[in-house]
Amino acid sequence: MRGSEHWIHMEFFIQQLINGITLGGVYALIALGYTMVYGIIQLINFAHGEFFAAGGYMGVILISWLASQGLHPYACLALALALSMGYCALLAMAVERLAYKPLREASRLAVLLSALGMSIFLQNGLMLTQGVYDKGYPTEITSGGFEWGLVSVSYMQIFIVGLTATLLVGLNILVFKTRIGRAMRATSQDKVMSALVGINSNRIISITFAIGAGLAAAAGIMVGLYYGSVNYSMGFVPGIKAFAAAVLGGIGNITGALIGGLIIGMVEIFAAGYISGEYKDVFAFIILIGVLYFRPSGIMGENIDDTRV
Amino acid sequence: MADNITPILELKNVVSAYGRIKALKGISLKVFPGEIVTIIGANGAGKSTTLMTICNIITAVEGDILYKGERINNIASDILPSMGLCQVPEGRRIFPRLTVMENLDMGAFFRKDAADIKHDLERVFELFPKLRERRKQLGGTLSGGEQQMLAMGRALMSSPKVLLLDEPSMGLAPLLVKQIFDIIRMINSQGVTVVLVEQNANLALQCAQRGYVLETGTVVMEDEADKLLTNPDIRKAYLGE
Numbered sequence: 146m147r148g149s150e151h152w153i154h155m156e157f158f159i160q161q162l163i164n165g166i167t168l169g170g171v172y173a174l175i176a177l178g179y180t181m182v183y184g185i186i187q188l189i190n191f192a193h194g195e196f197f198a199a200g201g202y203m204g205v206i207l208i209s210w211l212a213s214q215g216l217h218p219y220a221c222l223a224l225a226l227a228l229s230m231g232y233c234a235l236l237a238m239a240v241e242r243l244a245y246k247p248l249r250e251a252s253r254l255a256v257l258l259s260a261l262g263m264s265i266f267l268q269n270g271l272m273l274t275q276g277v278y279d280k281g282y283p284t285e286i287t288s289g290g291f292e293w294g295l296v297s298v299s300y301m302q303i304f305i306v307g308l309t310a311t312l313l314v315g316l317n318i319l320v321f322k323t324r325i326g327r328a329m330r331a332t333s334q335d336k337v338m339s340a341l342v343g344i345n346s347n348r349i350i351s352i353t354f355a356i357g358a359g360l361a362a363a364a365g366i367m368v369g370l371y372y373g374s375v376n377y378s379m380g381f382v383p384g385i386k387a388f389a390a391a392v393l394g395g396i397g398n399i400t401g402a403l404i405g406g407l408i409i410g411m412v413e414i415f416a417a418g419y420i421s422g423e424y425k426d427v428f429a430f431i432i433l434i435g436v437l438y439f440r441p442s443g444i445m446g447e448n449i450d451d452t453r454v
Numbered sequence: 455m456a457d458n459i460t461p462i463l464e465l466k467n468v469v470s471a472y473g474r475i476k477a478l479k480g481i482s483l484k485v486f487p488g489e490i491v492t493i494i495g496a497n498g499a500g501k502s503t504t505l506m507t508i509c510n511i512i513t514a515v516e517g518d519i520l521y522k523g524e525r526i527n528n529i530a531s532d533i534l535p536s537m538g539l540c541q542v543p544e545g546r547r548i549f550p551r552l553t554v555m556e557n558l559d560m561g562a563f564f565r566k567d568a569a570d571i572k573h574d575l576e577r578v579f580e581l582f583p584k585l586r587e588r589r590k591q592l593g594g595t596l597s598g599g600e601q602q603m604l605a606m607g608r609a610l611m612s613s614p615k616v617l618l619l620d621e622p623s624m625g626l627a628p629l630l631v632k633q634i635f636d637i638i639r640m641i642n643s644q645g646v647t648v649v650l651v652e653q654n655a656n657l658a659l660q661c662a663q664r665g666y667v668l669e670t671g672t673v674v675m676e677d678e679a680d681k682l683l684t685n686p687d688i689r690k691a692y693l694g695e
């Protein structure tokens with residue numbers, strides 16, 4: 146008896162671990178947008194969560210429409226994913242151009258307020274065009290999965306983790322191995338010197354917003370698939386949790402965003418599983434406050450910062 | 455220099471300001487192709503501001519900046535390197551978290567000619583063998599002298615026509631300073647026009663053909679370098695006599 150009880154505990158633990166990785170990966174994808182933008186222009190882009198919401202909506206709209214055109218469900222998903230990421234990338238570039246670029250020489254507070262305004266504007270835009278009610282996601286695309294005793298892994302989770310990993314590897318290659326990635330890192334380190342070697346920093350800033358929003362859009366679709374629906378205000382809470390993840394990892398640091406996202410995801414899932422589901426949202430905020438109080442530079446803070454954007 | 459040659463770089467009554475405070479109060483100077491021209495002056499005279507204004511990091515509020523006869527006041531900073539106008543700024547400004555190799559690559563950021571870039575890289579490694587040894591190291595971990603070499607190497611990767619150097623000797627040991635100045639002469643002998651800003655007036659005037667003396671945002675004297683070197687006023691004010 147004792148042995149089997151032990152196994153139940155073990156399986157429960159493994160299940161939580163898998164769920165934690167899934168959710169943590171999603172937070173990491175959103176956190177990357179905060180951290181990359183912060184790395185380049187030292188702005189906390191409060192509107193970032195709205196790209197996540199917009200991506201979730203564009204995803205469900207496209208999946209439904211493509212399915213009605215008779216496309217294979219996987220093709221629908223892949224195409225919707227790519228198009229939503231592209232849409233949010235363009236949206237973010239437009240937001241940056243309209244709301245942040247004119248304030249390049251202004252105080253940080255002015256830009257921050259502009260970001261808050263943009264967040265409200267985008268969220269209300271989504272509400273006015275898509276309504277206040279939840280919009281269901283066609284979750285049957287990725288239904289089914291594996292089971293080992295009490296541990297179950299849905300195809301959806303495999304899809305989410307696999308896609309997250311792919312995007313992270315892709316981003317890593319982009320930032321650390323390509324010419325444009327070098328220019329992004331150079332711009333974040335010294336804008337004057339970047340200009341003196343011929344880098345157009347406005348272009349780099351624009352690209353950074355596009356990449357961050359594209360990743361957030363992918364996260365929005367994953368969350369839609371995972372929870373089965375999207376809502377116009379869905380960007381707010383995951384946005385703050387991902388922000389907490391970025392701060393925990395060390396804002397401006399790409400590896401930090403990944404670690405922070407995984408930790409926040411794990412803590413949330415384990416807290417819900419072992420303490421209480423009702424308070425699961427609280428833990429990210431406790432971590433955020435704790436980090437800001439005890440170690441504002443985060444885990445990958447200033448001393449080991451060679452993976453900053 | 456003969457009057458019938460067009461200067462490759464010319465400033466006409468350039469005024470530049472930080473907020474309401476004018477740092478350059480109408481500077482005029484000419485640099486002819488192939489020259490080494492030095493700008494000397496005390497700390498705070500406006501030497502760095504002059505170079506930053508030429509590169510449009512600080513936009514001139516009055517006056518004309520001409521490069522190869524064309525007014526460049528309104529050309530964005532990030533376009534100038536591709537036109538052949540490059541600067542090694544004060545303090546070197548190495549990208550600290552890029553490797554030495556990546557720093558050098560940034561110098562060639564705007565270039566597409568892969569074969570020529572490779573050739574220039576070899577040339578930089580020949581001038582500064584240390585950089586080859588340290589190419590995988592982060593820029594921020596180099597010593598001051600190595601950072602100066604990297605900064606100059608990075609500028610050479612842009613294949614400049616005119617190279618603006620801001621206090622390349624700053625903070626370096628005498629032996630390194632000599633080495634850096636030898637390399638400045640070598641770069642110049644290979645056809646690069648050099649504008650050399652220095653507080654070390656003695657060294658700068660020995661290296662340059664002509665010099666300008668800057669005092670609180672104004673050119674107070676210009677002459678052949680050897681004449682400035684023997685000018686009693688200059689010797690008293692800038693050469694510590």
Ligand SMILES: Nc1ncnc2c1ncn2[C@@H]1O[C@H](COP(=O)(O)OP(=O)(O)O)[C@@H](O)[C@H]1O
Pocket residue numbers: 472477495496497498499500501502503504
């Ligand atoms: N970023 C700045 N903001 C305000 N004033 C500045 C700034 N940089 C330089 N100055 C002022 O402009 C003048 C010229 O400075 P600078 O060009 O750096 O002199 P130099 O290079 O000859 O030492 C000085 O009075 C200096 O205090």
Ligand SMILES: [Mg+2]
Pocket residue numbers: 501502503544
């Ligand atoms: Mg200076």
